[in-house]
Amino acid sequence: MLIDLHTHTQPLSYDSFLHPDDLIERSRAAGLDAVVLSEHDFAWDPEAVRVLANRHNYPVWAGIEINTEEGHALVYGLHEYIYGMHRAHELAGHVANVDGVMIAAHPYRRQMPWRWDDEQEYLDALARAESNDMYRFVAALEILNGRGTLKENTFAQRLAETMGMPGSGGTDSHQRTDIGKTATFFDADVTTERELVKAISSGRFWPVDRTGGDLTENPVHYDVPADLDAIWAQQAEQRRERELAGAPEFRDRPAEHPHVHA
Secondary structure, three states: OEEEEEEOOOOOOOOOOOOHHHHHHHHHHOOOOEEEEEEEOOOOOHHHHHHHHHHHOOOEEEEEEEEEOOEEEEEEOOOOOOOOOOOHHHHHHHHHHOOOEEEEOOOOOOOOOOOOOOHHHHHHHHHHHHOOHHHHOOOEEEEEEOOOOHHHHHHHHHHHHHHOOOEEEEOOEOOHHHOOOEEEEEOOOOOOHHHHHHHHHHOOEEEEEOOOOOOOOOHHHOOOOOOHHHHHHHHHHHHHHHHHOOOOOOOOOOOOOOOOOO
16 A cells, blocks of 8 residues: 655644645545654644544544654654654654654755765765664655655665665655655555554565656656565665674664664
8 A cells, every 4th residue: 555654734834835634635636545644843632633534534644753863753653742852862762662663754864965976975975874873763764755856865765775774755745736746655554553653664665756757766666566575675684784794773772772674
């Protein structure tokens, strides 16, 4: 199924022009199977989300996009903002307490090379990016952001490929024209929030550019590959190798926050 894991609505996200009802109906019309409301540093009341979902007879869940010192994190399974979450390791502790899961949102931000055509500068930027402390705690990197440019999403894709990390897709919708541009394919049916958390933690998902090329030049993301199991197995093997090599996302990893699907 196709789920948009990253959306924003008014008035809870100050910079969004979308009403929740509008987002839901237009997401359905765009062919998506479910959406997650991920407002900026604000948690939806779970009962209000259930009312929305029932009113539209459409799967809707609520996450939070948390602004941390290490970048933005999309959090699933947590329904409150607690002081201190601006530090990734403290956020990770709260997420672990509720058996939640996190994805690093638009990981290209503040990480991009100044000169795109200088390969060494590009590689240096990737090396700095993979040392982000948040990546010790996340299940995936958002490698298709609906508001990202080709260059930005390409950087995120190369970062995930370097790390062997699963990639997700989210529209980051703030207005009607954002809706439906990308989504994350899950190979299992997701009917509850707990199933969503479990599905993300498993790493068995794939980001799809539903624009056919506006978000990425890599055609492997224009649809769901037939050999996904082989791709996931390769990613898992790469993560195991990086763990043995002491890669940054495994270095000094707190025992109470194991790296998901490692």
